[in-house]
Amino acid sequence: MAGDILLRPFAGPDLDWLVERHQTLYARDEGFDDTFGPVVRRILEEFEAGHDPECEGGWIAQRGGQRLGSIFCVRHDATTAKLRLFLLVPDARGLGLGQRLLKTCMQFAQGAGYAGMTLWTHESHKAACALYARSGWTLTRSVPVHSFGQDLVEQTWTFRF
Template identity: 70%
Template structure:
């Protein structure tokens, strides 16, 4: 993993991120084609409106190949929101998810946020286990029908 770098998100990463989210979630979760446009919308808003003094996105890269992403965005004065946390299957199990999460949380702390929150699905078991192992608390869980499938939506929070 020493050869993996975390670099700032660039606008030219957008198509890759949208495609990877759409494809990987369709394969793993059965998501329909409404998911990728949501990712595109989130990224479009980030590119257009993010405040680089307190918001950032990272791309994990190895030998020129993108492996994953994570974003820290401002929810309010004291709360950051973790978004678009993704690892391609071939990058999993190498500690890279923890590294991305630690980087994002460290950035949030450094920028003065006192808490973070995120939204995910119960079916993302490895990510949820990582959140729990790093001190995040599950604060809400509810069944929904989204992206063409039945899911259990979750909200997690942590005090930084």
């Protein structure tokens, strides 16, 4: 049940867990190579070193001390927030937690005064892309790329408040 899941702010001790989970799950599920984990680490280290808590936030979903997922809202530009590092571990999928995390992030962005949001993902993330579409996001760009050792279709999605 998703009701017993706590959403709490990201903290420094979460960094290594998030890097490991992203690297392991994306390697297992999508065949990503070992260049992916360092990208996640850089994003988290930059967030930790200089985010503005008035307009940027990160959340960890947790139940009984076990981390289940994450989502981050960071400044893209003066009027647009960027959704980053949206992750659910396999055991947490299908509980409505992804929708809860997305709603939390979007409400934060709107409350921080952003006029809209953007995100970058891959077409292969079918469940996440379906969630974005159901939540009113618009697919604005789709382009074939070779990243993390794989041929992928990179997507940009946007949302306006």
